[in-house]
Amino acid sequence: MDAIKSRGSNSVIVVRLPGPLVDLFPGSLRRVEMHAVNVREMVDELNRLWPGMRDRICDSTPAIRRHINVFIDGKRANLETPIEPGTEVFILTAISGG
Numbered sequence: 001m002d003a004i005k006s007r008g009s010n011s012v013i014v015v016r017l018p019g020p021l022v023d024l025f026p027g028s029l030r031r032v033e034m035h036a037v038n039v040r041e042m043v044d045e046l047n048r049l050w051p052g053m054r055d056r057i058c059d060s061t062p063a064i065r066r067h068i069n070v071f072i073d074g075k076r077a078n079l080e081t082p083i084e085p086g087t088e089v090f091i092l093t094a095i096s097g098g
Helices: 021-024 041-051 053-057
Strands: 012-014 031-033 068-073 090-095
Touching: 012 041, 021 090, 031 041, 031 068, 041 053, 053 068
Parallel strands: 012 090
Antiparallel strands: 012 031, 068 090
C-alpha cells in the first residue's frame, strides 16, 4: 500500500526509493505517493513516515549527501528544487567500484 497524505489527489507526487535505502527501514516502500512542493518537503515527509530517513538522504549542512542523487525530470535536484504535481522523483544511491 502506498503512503498518501490527504490533501487532494491533484497535487500528489511519486517518489521512487532505491532498494538499499528501503532495506534500512522495515515497512518502507520502493514507491511512495505524497504531497510536497520541493525536495526539502519531500525529505521531511519521508522522515515523518520512516524516522531517520532524512539522515540517510541529507548531511548536516543540510544538503543531499554526495553519494545520494535526486532526479526530477532527468535533472539532478537539490533541497530547494521545486516539484510539480504529478512528477516522479527518483532517489538513487551512487555506485562505486574498483
